Amino acid sequence: MKVTVDEDKCCGAGSCVLAAPDVFDQRDEDGVVVLLDPExxxxxxxxxxxxAEVCPAAAILLGERA
Structure with a gap:
């Protein structure tokens, strides 16, 4: 699995961090998603x-490893 995030779409809801804290975090200053592990x-x-399913901004994209 290959994970990418669109920081411009992110609304800082934090749903991703609650669902997968080993993969996602948030910036302290604005709450925007930080991808900790792209694979x-x-x-x-x-x-x-x-x-990815619960992200209200659809800022998480999933794909297959190359």
Missing amino acids: PAEHLHAAVREA
Whole structure:
């Protein structure tokens, strides 16, 4: 799994951090998403998919590894 985020779309809701804290964090100054792991381990995939689904701004994009 390959994860990318669109910081311009991010509204700082923090849903991604709650769903997958090993993969996402937020900047202290504005709450915008920070991607900690662009290629998370397989055991984190379900949490990352949930994070993408609950993101109110659709700022998380999932793809396959190249």
